[in-house]
Amino acid sequence: MIELFNAILDPDNMFLRYAFIMGGLASISFGIIGTFVTIKRIGYLAGAISHCVFGGIGLALFLQVKVGLAWFDPILGAVLAAVVAAVMVGLVSLHAKEREDTIIGTLWAMGMASGILLIDMTPGYFNLASYLFGDILLISGKDLLYVASLDILVLGIFILFFNRFFGVCFDDEFTSLRGINTTFFYLLLLILTALTIVLLVRIVGIVLVIALLTIPPAIASFYAKRLWQMMVYSVLLCLFFTWTGLGVSYASGLSSGPTIIVISGTAYLIMLIIHRFIK
Amino acid sequence: MLENTEIILDNISFAYKQRNILENVNLEIQKGEFASIVGPNGGGKTTLLKLILGLIKPDRGKIRIFNKSPDKVRNKIGYMPQYAHLDMNFPASVMDVVLMGRLNKKNLWFSRKDRAKAMESIEQIGMTSFTTTGFNELSGGQKQRILIARALCSSPDILLLDEPTANVDSKTEENLLSILKKLNKKITILLVSHDLGFVSKYVKSVICVNLNVVIHPTTLVNGELIKNIYRGDLKMVRHDHRCSDEGHSHD
Numbered sequence: 001m002i003e004l005f006n007a008i009l010d011p012d013n014m015f016l017r018y019a020f021i022m023g024g025l026a027s028i029s030f031g032i033i034g035t036f037v038t039i040k041r042i043g044y045l046a047g048a049i050s051h052c053v054f055g056g057i058g059l060a061l062f063l064q065v066k067v068g069l070a071w072f073d074p075i076l077g078a079v080l081a082a083v084v085a086a087v088m089v090g091l092v093s094l095h096a097k098e099r100e101d102t103i104i105g106t107l108w109a110m111g112m113a114s115g116i117l118l119i120d121m122t123p124g125y126f127n128l129a130s131y132l133f134g135d136i137l138l139i140s141g142k143d144l145l146y147v148a149s150l151d152i153l154v155l156g157i158f159i160l161f162f163n164r165f166f167g168v169c170f171d172d173e174f175t176s177l178r179g180i181n182t183t184f185f186y187l188l189l190l191i192l193t194a195l196t197i198v199l200l201v202r203i204v205g206i207v208l209v210i211a212l213l214t215i216p217p218a219i220a221s222f223y224a225k226r227l228w229q230m231m232v233y234s235v236l237l238c239l240f241f242t243w244t245g246l247g248v249s250y251a252s253g254l255s256s257g258p259t260i261i262v263i264s265g266t267a268y269l270i271m272l273i274i275h276r277f278i279k
Numbered sequence: 280m281l282e283n284t285e286i287i288l289d290n291i292s293f294a295y296k297q298r299n300i301l302e303n304v305n306l307e308i309q310k311g312e313f314a315s316i317v318g319p320n321g322g323g324k325t326t327l328l329k330l331i332l333g334l335i336k337p338d339r340g341k342i343r344i345f346n347k348s349p350d351k352v353r354n355k356i357g358y359m360p361q362y363a364h365l366d367m368n369f370p371a372s373v374m375d376v377v378l379m380g381r382l383n384k385k386n387l388w389f390s391r392k393d394r395a396k397a398m399e400s401i402e403q404i405g406m407t408s409f410t411t412t413g414f415n416e417l418s419g420g421q422k423q424r425i426l427i428a429r430a431l432c433s434s435p436d437i438l439l440l441d442e443p444t445a446n447v448d449s450k451t452e453e454n455l456l457s458i459l460k461k462l463n464k465k466i467t468i469l470l471v472s473h474d475l476g477f478v479s480k481y482v483k484s485v486i487c488v489n490l491n492v493v494i495h496p497t498t499l500v501n502g503e504l505i506k507n508i509y510r511g512d513l514k515m516v517r518h519d520h521r522c523s524d525e526g527h528s529h530d
Contacts, residue, residue, distance in 0.1 A: 039369055160387055167379050170369050174360060177332060177353050178382035178433070224370045225413045 004247050016250060018144060019136035019203065023242035025147040026200050029154045031216060031235030033196045035227070036189055038217035040169045045093060045190065047210045048104045049085045050197045052111030054206050056081020057131055058118030065122045075146070078201065082194035085111060090190040094183060112206075134205035134257030136246065147199050154192055165189065166227055203242065204257035215264045216241065222275045241267070283310040285437060285467055286331060288492075291340035293326055300326045304340070304492040313463040315478045316471045318488035324471045327488055328439050331469075332358055344437070354383070357435030357466075359426045361442050362419070371414045373425050377401055380432025400428040404458055420451035424458070431462070438462065440470040444478070456481040 007013050008020060037046050060077025063069045085107065092103045119126055130138060158165065167175030168185045176182040197209050204212050216237035217230060224230035245260030252259075286308035293301045300323045308314070316324050329335045330342060333349030344352045357380070377400055381393040401407055404424045409417065414425065423443050430438055443459070444452040459468055460481050469486070472478045479485060479497045487493045 039366065041366070163378075163382060163387065163389065166371075166375065167382050170371060170376070171360070171365060171379065173334065174358065174379060174429070175382060177334070177356075177358055178379070179353060179384045180382055221368060221370060226372055226375060227370050230370045 004251065007250060015137050015139060016246075018139040018141070019246050019256065020243060021144055022136075022139050022147055022203060023246055024239060025144065025151055026196075026203065027235050027239040027242060028151045029147070029192075029196045030200065030213060030238045031233075032154055032158055032231050033189075033193050034213040034238070035217045035220070035231045035234050036165060036169060037193055038214050038221065039227070039230075040189070042093070042190070042193075043210060043214050044101075044104060045089050046193050046197065046213055048089050048108040048111070049082055049190070049194045050201070050206050050209050051108045052085030052089075053078045053082050053194075053198055053201060054115035054131060055111040055113075055118070056115075058115030058122075061126060062118040062122045065124055075143075075198070078198045079195065081111070082198045083191055086190040086194035087187060090187045094186070130205075131201065132205045132207050133255055134201065134203050134208065136203060136249075136256045139202050143199070143202055150195055150199055154196065157188070157192065161185065161188075162228075204260055208257045208261045211261045211265060212238065212241070215268045219268055219271050222271060237264075284308070285310050285312075285345060287341075287343045288330070289341040289343070291330065291337045291342065293323075293330065293335070293337050295326075299490065301330075301337075301488075301492070302490050306486070306492050306494060308467065308469065310467055311463070312484060313460070313468045313482045314470075314484040314486050314494065315482040316469060316486045316488055317473075317478075322489040323492075324488050325441055327486075327492065328358075328441055328469070328471060331439060332356060354433065355436045357430030357433055357438045359423070359430045359438070359440040359443060361445065362422045362426055367415050369415065373401065373406065373409050373412050373414055373417070376414050376425055377429045377432050380429040396434070397428075397432050400431040401425075403431060403462070404428045420447035420455070423447065424455065427455075427458070435466060437467045437469070440468070442471050442473065444470075444472060 008017050010016075037043055056077040056079070057074045058077075059081065060072050060074040063072040063077070064074075089104060089107060092107070093100055096103050116128075119128070127135070129135075164175070164180050164185050167178070167180060168182050168189070172182050172186070193213075197213070200209050200212065216234040219237055220230045220233035224233055241264040242260055245263050246256055248254070248263065249256040249259035284307050286306070288304050288306040291301055291304040291306075292299065300321075304327075316327060318324050326335070330337055331344065331349060333342075333353060342349055345355060374394075374397060377397045378389050378393060380400070381389055381396060386393075398407075398410070401410060404427055406421065406424055406428065409421065409425075414422065417425065423445075427438075427440065427443065430440070438459075440459075443455055447455070456478065459470070462468065470478075470482075482497055485495050485497055487495065
């Protein structure tokens with residue numbers, strides 16, 4: 001434990017300090033957004049969005065290296081792809097009643113596949129694993145700024161519109177009868193989910209991000225009686241899992257993303273059994 | 280059109296997936312009506328409610344509520360949906376759920392007035408001691424009552440209820456209906472119901488929905504009529520026939 005503290009404070013380990021700050025800041029958005037994703041049961045929509053992010057990263061790398069648009073940062077591509085995917089996936093889930101799961105599944109796979117193809121067409125070597133499973137060595141000071149801004153955005157929007165989001169998630173039809181534009185708030189929720197996913201891909205990667213989005217709220221739901229409580233618990237749990245995971249991964253030299261996921265997944269399964277057993 | 284007419288359905292037709300649900304429906308509901316909507320499953324009961332709410336548009340015909348189109352007068356209509364579609368693990372207190380009735384376009388947060396109104400509605404349905412209880416800890420009948428409170432919370436002139444007595448025992452049902460009867464002094468009430476016999480003790484009219492819509496005063500409801508509505512024989516239990524007021528015992 002003390003070793004870890006020393007490691008974080010060691011100026012040579014700037015990346016580790018960044019990773020811990022990133023994990024802490026990200027937990028705020030993750031806990032809040034994850035709660036909504038869990039109660040609205042749109043985990044698979046979030047999954048599709050996160051895999052489309054990979055397409056955006058591939059496109060950005062392609063444009064940057066092959067086409068020569070140096071300003072087209074992968075994070076910009078990821079944000080664009082995520083927002084476009086969020087709106088598409090959202091509209092599909094609202095309107096394509098029968099083939100919804102097929103269409104979402106297709107978007108999911110196509111996002112991923114187009115990302116790989118675009119990277120294939122781009123000269124140079126790219127470490128795919130770092131995008132898929134996260135790599136804390138990639139975190140920069142700029143990323144911290146992005147995540148902090150996202151926190152402010154997410155917190156601001158949810159404090160302002162908490163009651164509307166509550167309505168949209170609990171009883172969409174009734175809420176629309178009260179004159180609230182539920183489609184707008186549903187899409188807004190998906191766009192915020194998309195942005196959160198993009199920024200967290202650095203730590204846990206595209207494939208694993210959904211687990212970190214839904215596991216803390218799933219545990220929180222065992223104990224939370226009200227929506228805001230579930231969010232607070234989720235934020236704290238997410239913080240606990242990312243920090244513990246980062247600590248363990250540093251100490252044992254394992255990949256950060258999978259470590260975080262295995263720790264939180266194990267905790268969830270244990271809590272699930274305890275919860276069932278006591279009840 | 281009478282002066283007190285609140286709802287008019289003028290020659291309404293509605294089809295879903297090429298199947299006609301409602302055909303050439305004409306209906307007028309007067310202020311102070313307390314009617315039960317009955318009919319076979321898939322006969323168009325919920326469709327009728329959703330048309331009145333403006334959630335779906337008719338293929339043909341015109342709907343006027345307070346002489347306006349349905350989506351213009353939504354704030355005057357209270358709606359209680361079937362609770363089966365709600366997520367039973369949703370973390371919300373009874374107060375959280377009832378306050379939804381105070382959602383509106385203008386205000387982002389609930390005011391003290393909103394909370395007072397919600398308390399009043401919870402009181403009206405006799406659940407004051409449950410205000411802070413989790414919604415998912417309630418029984419089916421209690422959930423229905425809370426959803427009625429939520430509908431009342433928006434101070435409606437018309438109350439539409441979709442199966443408020445589904446999945447509750449007969450005592451709870453009677454309790455719910457007597458609460459509604461009290462509310463009917465100020466509010467026009469339409470409710471969808473499965474069993475006609477029991478509800479007809481409380482309501483003033485019965486609206487029979489099966490492709491067509493016919494409204495009868497309750498006094499005219501008899502076995503012959505029910506058979507026509509359901510297009511077949513039906514067991515009918517007359518709940519108003521009892522051995523004595525106290526019932527009977529087996530000791």
